Amino acid sequence: MALTQQQxxxxxxxAFLSRPLTKTECKWGRLEQxxxxxxxxxxxxxxxxxxxxxxxxxxxxxxxxxxxxxxxxHMRL
Numbered sequence: 001m002a003l004t005q006q007q008x009x010x011x012x013x014x015a016f017l018s019r020p021l022t023k024t025e026c027k028w029g030r031l032e033q034x035x036x037x038x039x040x041x042x043x044x045x046x047x048x049x050x051x052x053x054x055x056x057x058x059x060x061x062x063x064x065x066x067x068x069x070x071x072x073x074h075m076r077l
Contacts, residue, residue: 001016001017001018001037001038001041002015002016002017003015003016003017003041003045003048003049014048015045015048017041017044017045019037019040021033021036021037038057042057
């Protein structure tokens, strides 16, 4: 995952985050894996995002978790 920032109309990377799934997580469904990784990435990026009033999570069209978030679900971090 990439944490980016808009500067003068250009999106620039601030940080890149990644981690492998654990053996247990590999057994989970795709939706559970995506939610786990988005939640983890937001916790890891907290020092970058703590002073920003609004955070936008942008997911690819294939991300199943995007459908859940679009319906107004909230994630507690």
